[in-house]
Amino acid sequence: MHQLTYGDIKAATDRIAGRVRPVALAQVDPGAIRTAHRELLGERSEQPCEVWLALEFMQHTGSFKARGAQNFLQAHREAGTLPDSGVTIASGGNAGLACAWAARQQDVRATVFLPETAPAVKVARLRGYGAEVRLVGAEYAEALAACEEFAAATGALASxxxxxxxxxxxxxxLLEEIHARVPGLDTVVVAVGGGGLFAGVATAARHHGIRTVAVEPENCRALNAATEAGHLVDVTVDSVAADSLGARRASALALAAAQRGGVQSVLVPDGEIVRARQALWDHRRVAVEHAAATALAALTGPDRHGPDRDLPSRPAATSRSYRPAGGEKIAVVLCGANTDPSDLAPRTAEH
Structure with a gap:
């Protein structure tokens, strides 16, 4: 298994320069995020933390996935290994969108496999990018198996x-850009599904001495479970954010990145994810996926700092929230916005 290195991140940065949109950053109002009060000589520090929202949902195709897809296809283009049969991928939606977009740029065919539960908005956008869409099974794993069969039969490049x-x-x-824009960054907070974003961000963050907070829904905890077991395991998938974070098994790259240190695991309940997503709409008129709100929910959920006693079977570093220290500089990645915003309407007066 190839171990991800900072050299891989730098090579990708050079390869996709000018081919993706630079991330936009927006600072959260000072004092809006609670800090962990640390008592020293009987006094409490009330210095607010500094929180930045990385608006990666403004990326091509509506998510960070465009970066990986562009790097993947550009690397194969440079190596002369893009076949006439094109590229194929199994995806809960966002990776398929990114693959279809990058394939169109490279003028190659894209065949995308999705579970039948994929949101209609993502299927429509995929077809808009010119991809052939095939809906298979109820979970990502079933779509993946069909994709692998297709690649073997046609010679298509499997992403x-x-x-x-x-x-x-x-x-x-993405982390390279955030690091360059926020001097002295201490912590980056990312949602985790299968772990591609986490593995890349954590690898770059570790090089720069930045802590990574890996946030998962309580019932989509593939990376948390793998860290607990010390090896990759299958988990059940049942969350409002499962359309993007619903991988049954994390990647080996993600587990290796988590085991190298500098990572804290946070599990958040669906209710907090829904509330964080609504808050982004109410306060900023930003409509993001539940996956993007999952990262923010780590900072806005119940004030529980450190290991959570309600999670006795979890690794010692697991908690239900992340409480920054006073003065800490944090970036929260809002990773995607391919969502139906109709459930974000303002609450009625009687509520």
């Missing part, structure tokens, strides 16, 4: 939603 070094390295270019 992956998250479990490939070129895909993860492309995602890691």
């Amino acid at each position: 992956h939603a998250y479990d490939h070094p070129l895909i993860a390295a492309g995602a890691g270019t």
